[in-house]
Amino acid sequence: MAEDKPLAVVTCTAPVNIAVIKYWGKRDEELILPINSSLSVTLHQDQLKTTTSAAISRDFTEDRLWLNGKEDDIGQPRLQSCLREIRRLARKRHSGNGNSGDSSSRRSSLSLAYKVHIASENNFPTAAGLASSAAGFACLVYTLAKLYGVEGELSEVARQGSGSACRSMFGGFVQWVMGQNADGKDSIAQQVAPETHWPKLRVLILVVSAEKKHVGSTAGMQTSVKTSLLLKHRAEALVPERMSQMTQHIQQRDFEAFGELTMKDSNQFHATCLDTFPPIFYLNDISKQVVALVHRYNAHCGKTKVAYTFDAGPNAVLFMLDDTVDEFVDVVKRSFPPENNGGQFLKGLPVGSATPSEELLSAVVRDPTPGAIQYMLLTKPGPGPALVEDASCHLLGADGLPRSSS
Ligand code: 2P0
Numbered sequence: 001m002a003e004d005k006p007l008a009v010v011t012c013t014a015p016v017n018i019a020v021i022k023y024w025g026k027r028d029e030e031l032i033l034p035i036n037s038s039l040s041v042t043l044h045q046d047q048l049k050t051t052t053s054a055a056i057s058r059d060f061t062e063d064r065l066w067l068n069g070k071e072d073d074i075g076q077p078r079l080q081s082c083l084r085e086i087r088r089l090a091r092k093r094h095s096g097n098g099n100s101g102d103s104s105s106r107r108s109s110l111s112l113a114y115k116v117h118i119a120s121e122n123n124f125p126t127a128a129g130l131a132s133s134a135a136g137f138a139c140l141v142y143t144l145a146k147l148y149g150v151e152g153e154l155s156e157v158a159r160q161g162s163g164s165a166c167r168s169m170f171g172g173f174v175q176w177v178m179g180q181n182a183d184g185k186d187s188i189a190q191q192v193a194p195e196t197h198w199p200k201l202r203v204l205i206l207v208v209s210a211e212k213k214h215v216g217s218t219a220g221m222q223t224s225v226k227t228s229l230l231l232k233h234r235a236e237a238l239v240p241e242r243m244s245q246m247t248q249h250i251q252q253r254d255f256e257a258f259g260e261l262t263m264k265d266s267n268q269f270h271a272t273c274l275d276t277f278p279p280i281f282y283l284n285d286i287s288k289q290v291v292a293l294v295h296r297y298n299a300h301c302g303k304t305k306v307a308y309t310f311d312a313g314p315n316a317v318l319f320m321l322d323d324t325v326d327e328f329v330d331v332v333k334r335s336f337p338p339e340n341n342g343g344q345f346l347k348g349l350p351v352g353s354a355t356p357s358e359e360l361l362s363a364v365v366r367d368p369t370p371g372a373i374q375y376m377l378l379t380k381p382g383p384g385p386a387l388v389e390d391a392s393c394h395l396l397g398a399d400g401l402p403r404s405s406s
Contacts, residue, residue: 141158262309
């Protein structure tokens with residue numbers, strides 16, 4: 001940390017993750033402790049990432065926050081929890097190192113009294129319903145930790161921003177172990193396999209709606225915990241075994257088993273939403289059409305080649321191996337023909353052309369629905385948070401205020 005300069009600024013990036021064993025329900029709202037473990041795939045930051053810059057200066061008069069260029073409330077309790085926790089760890093570390101009162105530790109503890117400016121932006125639309133809070137809080141915690149020189153276990157801090165954020169602290173395949181302790185010290189994320197483990201795995205996101213979701217995750221899971229006996233049964237009796245099965249399928253790169261369990265767990269999560277009282281509906285008619293399309297495609301192929309999963313919104317996230325992508329993208333285009341943005345319909349990794357057989361098309365494509373899917377984004381598993389060395393990428397200028405994004 002460059003405390004000698006008037007302004008110390010650090011910039012980092014962090015990824016989005018998609019759960020294949022879902023987290024839904026807390027046993028502690030404040031510390032964000034879940035009622036079951038969960039497991040996710042970290043998506044590649046080339047396609048989806050949050051970038052955050054954090055700066056400290058003796059000239060700053062208050063802590064401030066900008067999200068996607070607009071000033072936001074830094075007083076939000078979860079953001080304050082993360083900031084407080086990182087500052088506490090920094091203080092602990094510096095006092096541990098600095099009993100001798102050397103000049104560097106005196107500078108470090110002085111900088112802890114400075115105010116912080118934070119600017120954060122996504123390279124994807126926040127409103128698209130793609131898990132922006134996970135990447136956002138993971139990036140915030142990672143960036144603050146770099147700024148204050150904090151090392152070690154940070155997923156426990158990210159968890160206090162948003163549960164799913166703890167899984168975005170690692171790349172590849174990541175489990176969030178629910179833990180048992182009341183203080184949450186053992187409720188942490190761990191990498192199950194690195195992003196290089198399954199090079200053929202691809203992730204195709206179908207953005208079916210840019211509307212904001214109706215019931216937020218935090219409120220939705222509170223009602224589910226209070227009212228759904230199915231959720232309780234799932235958490236206690238079903239998830240533990242699913243966690244070990246999913247880990248095994250990933251380790252063995254067994255796509256059929258991985259895909260089938262992914263779909264079943266997504267369906268069970270949405271079943272617990274329906275079992276919530278009053279019920280919560282995240283899937284819409286288009287989501288259901290995607291489910292049916294995937295099952296018709298797999299049935300025609302005679303095996304699970306594509307798997308869907310849905311979070312607290314209608315967008316579909318599909319897993320498949322690279323040799324399936326061209327054909328399945330063609331099938332999606334024929335099933336949901338783009339209406340206005342033909343050129344922008346397919347984003348992310350390149351997709352080749354395919355000529356599916358007439359037999360396949362007649363078995364799989366039914367009642368095309370133009371305009372139902374806004375766009376598709378192709379990505380793959382990717383790495384965890386990273387420090388950005390290039391100073392030209394800082395979101396905060398030399399004055400500590402957001403640089404214009406033009
Ligand atoms: C997940 N979801 O495992 C599940 C599946 C949505 C469906 O984690 O209250 O934003 O901040 O801990 O992490 C969304 O919930 O909720 C979520 P909080 P979060 O990815």
